[in-house]
Amino acid sequence: MPPSLQQQQDRQAQHRLAVLRHAEEVTGNVALTCRYYGISRTCFYKWLCRYQDEGLEGLRDRSSKPHHCPHATEADVVNKIVYLRQHYYFGPMKIKMYLKRYHDIDIACSAVYRILKKLAAVVGVRAVDLCLFFELFIVANDQARLGSNGRECNGRGHKWATMARSWTSKWRI
The missing domain is CATH 1.10.10 (Arc Repressor Mutant, subunit A)
Known part of the structure; x- marks a missing residue:
C-alpha cells in the first residue's frame, strides 16, 4: 500500500x-x-x-493556491449563467446578451463559455443532443432499411445504424 x-x-x-x-x-x-x-x-x-x-x-509543504482571487466572477452571476443554460439552452453569446439586456451585467462571451465548460454544462448538453440525434437516426434508418415487402434491404445504412446504437449505449440515454 x-x-x-x-x-x-x-x-x-x-x-x-x-x-x-x-x-x-x-x-x-x-x-x-x-x-x-x-x-x-x-x-x-x-x-x-x-x-x-x-x-x-x-x-511541511504549503499550498501554492492563492488565498483569494479578486477578479473572479461573482456567485450570483455564475448561478444566472447556469440557470439560463439549463432552462433555456442558451449558448454563451445569447447568455451574454441576455445578462446585458435584462440584468445590466457586462460579461465577456469567453468568460461565459469558460464558466459553462468548468461546470460541464456545455459538454453535458452536447452529449445529450448527439445521442438524441443518433436515436432519431436509428429509427429513421430502421424504417428505410425495410422494403415494401417488409424484408430488410442490403444497403450501407445498417453499418451506420449499428454505430449509432453503440454511441447511444455509450452515453446511456
Missing part, C-alpha cells in the same frame, strides 16, 4: 530537518551543504526561518 499524503509530508519534513542539521553539525557551511543536497541557499534559508518560527510543522 502506498504511503499516505500525511506520511509523505512527514518524510519530506524530516528530510528538510536533516539538511538543516547537516549544515549545523557536519559541515558548518551552508554553501557546501546546499551543493551536496542540490538545493539553493535561498531555499535553505527559507526552511531555516520556517523551522525557527514554527518548528517541524514549518518544514
